[in-house]
Amino acid sequence: MIGRWLRAARLLLGRRRFEREMDEELAFHLERQEEDLVRAGVAPREARRRARAMFGAVDGFKEDAREASGIAWLDQLRSDFAFALRTLRRSPGYALAAIGTLGLGIGANTTIFSVIDGVLLRPLPFPESERLVRVGSGYPAGALLLYRSEARSYEAVGTYSFESEFNLLVGGEPERVPGRSVSAEFFEVLGARAALGRTFRTGEDEAGAGLVAVISEQLWRRRFGADPAVIGRTLTLDGRLREIVGVMPRGFEFPTSGTELWMPLPLDQANPTALWESAQGTTFVGRLRPEVTVSMANAEHRALITRVRDGFPWRMPDEFGQEAGNRVPPSPRRSASGWRIGCCSCSARSAWCCWWRAPMSPT
Amino acid sequence: MPPKPPDLLQGTLDMLILKAVSLAPMHGYGILLRIQQCSRDVLQIQQGSLYPALYRLEHQGLIASEWGQSENHRRAKFYSLTPAGRRRLKEERDAWETMVSAIGAVLDTRALDPGS
Numbered sequence: 001m002i003g004r005w006l007r008a009a010r011l012l013l014g015r016r017r018f019e020r021e022m023d024e025e026l027a028f029h030l031e032r033q034e035e036d037l038v039r040a041g042v043a044p045r046e047a048r049r050r051a052r053a054m055f056g057a058v059d060g061f062k063e064d065a066r067e068a069s070g071i072a073w074l075d076q077l078r079s080d081f082a083f084a085l086r087t088l089r090r091s092p093g094y095a096l097a098a099i100g101t102l103g104l105g106i107g108a109n110t111t112i113f114s115v116i117d118g119v120l121l122r123p124l125p126f127p128e129s130e131r132l133v134r135v136g137s138g139y140p141a142g143a144l145l146l147y148r149s150e151a152r153s154y155e156a157v158g159t160y161s162f163e164s165e166f167n168l169l170v171g172g173e174p175e176r177v178p179g180r181s182v183s184a185e186f187f188e189v190l191g192a193r194a195a196l197g198r199t200f201r202t203g204e205d206e207a208g209a210g211l212v213a214v215i216s217e218q219l220w221r222r223r224f225g226a227d228p229a230v231i232g233r234t235l236t237l238d239g240r241l242r243e244i245v246g247v248m249p250r251g252f253e254f255p256t257s258g259t260e261l262w263m264p265l266p267l268d269q270a271n272p273t274a275l276w277e278s279a280q281g282t283t284f285v286g287r288l289r290p291e292v293t294v295s296m297a298n299a300e301h302r303a304l305i306t307r308v309r310d311g312f313p314w315r316m317p318d319e320f321g322q323e324a325g326n327r328v329p330p331s332p333r334r335s336a337s338g339w340r341i342g343c344c345s346c347s348a349r350s351a352w353c354c355w356w357r358a359p360m361s362p363t
Numbered sequence: 364m365p366p367k368p369p370d371l372l373q374g375t376l377d378m379l380i381l382k383a384v385s386l387a388p389m390h391g392y393g394i395l396l397r398i399q400q401c402s403r404d405v406l407q408i409q410q411g412s413l414y415p416a417l418y419r420l421e422h423q424g425l426i427a428s429e430w431g432q433s434e435n436h437r438r439a440k441f442y443s444l445t446p447a448g449r450r451r452l453k454e455e456r457d458a459w460e461t462m463v464s465a466i467g468a469v470l471d472t473r474a475l476d477p478g479s
Contacts, residue, residue: 024438025414025439028437028438028439028440029414031437054410056412060411064412064415065415065417065418066418067415068418068419068422069418070422
């Protein structure tokens, strides 16, 4: 069956050659017949005539041969097409309406598909992104300390703060720049590496660590003239001087498009109030161990909720964390929709940043 | 006037072509000669009708073609049997023989013995 299609495709491409070879083949036949007749004593001219008569109507057989080779439909297609064009030209109004309808329909479908593709189908642009999960529905940063020491489902868990803007000052020129405070593991969880310099080191989100920042490729170009020696230079963020330790590669905009700055969260253990304040709410993101399924991670998460509740420096209501949304989202086999992580501005281009494809469980 | 040679039975041309190319690759004219000679000129094929049949068999993958040199050093298209063609030939031949013996049996029937 496939072989037959291949042959038909070859014939389509080599239509001229097909005709030439068929002519050559039939000419060979006629010549041989003619020669045999001459050898049998027929006069040359008569032999030629008789060879043709014995063969029959050449054009008819050629047409039959074309049909037998499965290429006659090509000629029919061509004449159908010509007929369609003539008809359309006769009624241009109708033609325009039809073309417009088709164009709008195809355009709308393409648009919708590209959004769906970006939002739901395409995985995040990180290595083994199927192992990335959002954990829970937003916890205070203090809970990260518990997850670091207790959670066994993850190779690493990190957090990032809600979207915020910072006052950036470089060379005396101020600008409002969207950025995120993140835990030291944030980049490691994603598997993202800096294009220049480095990302954050363990401990850089603790009290007393040096003030550092990682910037986006875009910011690096806009404010630092793509200076390859930018590492070690400083910028002022909300009035505090920070050292630039890394530049992310082009296109890295996690967790939302337009994010241009990342700096370490202040996880000051000496100040539990700040650590557990709800204003410090962050989104947890984890990289599952290869052998851990989403449901295993979820079971662990449910078990850790009460310990998070009891970790607050003040008494929390008993039902803390019991809301349905507080879990490791199920695999898409149970819920086909993606899940949303803290994102306020969503454009079609960056839709993948706002939505995560729910991870497939490895079972 | 000699009796008109019998028309080729519908469908048997394919089988004859497959048989003709089963021994060695052959060009169209060679196939024609072989069929006529082997049938001692009883079977007459309308020469041109050979080619649609050849093209159809090739399209069905039962024979394959290749350009080569003829006995008198001219370029000619040679047909040979594919494995699928070999299987088809056997099927058609079996079916043909079944039919011939069945028809033969019918024609050989004698008047029924009135006593039975």
